[in-house]
Amino acid sequence: MIASERKPIEEILGYLEGEAKVFVVACDGCSAGCEVSDPEHTAEMVKELEATGKSVTGTARVEMTCNAGLTALMLDQHLAAVNEADGILVLACGAGIQAVAAAVEKPVHPGTNSVYAGGFQGLWRSEPRCAECGNCMLDYTGGICPYTACSKSLLFGSCGGPKDGMCEVDESVPCGWMRIYERLSALGKADRLKSMPPLRNFKQMLPVGERRRSSLWALELVEPEETGEAEGEA
């Protein structure tokens, strides 16, 4: 289970600036269980988007969005609506968002922050793709995670190390930031790299007390904590 939470609408609208038509992908896996992308909350998201004047060209539900092959197949069934959209909003974990980004040549925006994997990285398992950082940067980077794709988890562009587009750590691995640069260039969005994102906040990787007491942790038999009423106590 990858635990996720929804990003605030203001942040999402920031991503969607200049994009009037939006296609929404919602995962029926973990993030649905977190009440982020289940049918009810997806409909709520669509309603919120429309209330701000966005036109939603369609919605696709994917059983496990992190299953990259299945996601590509599902999006094929919505080809016209996907093509009509200026951008894609994905309600899924970081791995799911990247599966969508890998399937379409469109700007892909995260609607969620993945906060905790509980030891399991979804179904797209060949490589680690989501670091559960709690502050999803996949909008800034065009759908490729800098924390997992870059050997140094750099947030501000490539280091001086890549040679012929390959990483200094392992020359069989493409430089994550070259991939991000090429992806953004293909989308005509390389100038985004002129802006600087906020520093990574490692504190956001800690699951908050409220979630620890939720049903998500039921299988772990976590007893309600007697202390720690306030989230900010640690």
Add this chain to the structure above:
Amino acid sequence: MSFREALETQDFTITCEVAPPKGVDMKHVLEEAELLRGRVAGVNVTDLQAAAMRVSSVATCAMLKQMGLEPILQMVCRDRNRIALQSDLLSAYTLGIRNVLCLTGDHVVLGDHPEAKPVFDLDSVSLLQAAQGLIDGHDLSGNELEGKPDDLFLGAIVTPGADPVEPQIYKLHNKVAAGAKFIQTQAVYDVDQFAAFMEKVSDVKVPILAGIVLLKSAGMARYMNANVAGVFVPDDLIEEMAAAGKKDREAKEKGEKGGRVVNTSIEIAARLIRGLKPYCAGVHVMPLGWGHHVPAVLEAAEL
């Protein structure tokens, strides 16, 4: 004169790097630094270069400062998180160090402790942001400082030979926006390519010092071409070094005096410096163990 004043007042500014030892025998590094007295505007001290454990840049810079030299502290983000990096910046300041070159740093797997945990909590850009924050009187969390290091002088690096070079240029702009006031580059061997790079970054309004790495042999040049990102030694320079090496070997067989490799290396470096001079604010020499030849290079370059 401080390094900052030199950049502000001189037409052409020279810096050179020295490397701290692995172990506590400081004799060699201090001797190399002493050779640079009066010849350069600043002495860079590398920070655990190539991810190899050794004496710190802060300690070595402090010793250079005591000798009356002008140290440039190199700081990489591989080994310390944001708490330690900021603390070391403050500590360096209290020891009289004013110039800081901010780098991301090589990954630990390239060094002599490949099993170490790579930190990279910050990177070159965010280290500059952190240092600029200290200059402005607060840490990364916004806490106010008692006494601010307000005359720290921050710098950064760029790789003009990177392919593609555009990501480097985006990052260069961000480094300047984050607080870099001077730039030192990765090794340059192609004057025309460097001139074209400088044209592309003509809107960068901070001084750029071109990097000069002394060639020690044709083999070293080929090795760098094959393994070092963004460094390309043209064939004619490799042939020049190879010819000198061949003559030295022949002389050795006859029992005659060699030295052509060193002379050729010095001549190539001096020629590069003269060629680069119209395009940049100065040069940064990285002798990689050949520090004792740097005075000859500068003399040959007529500096």
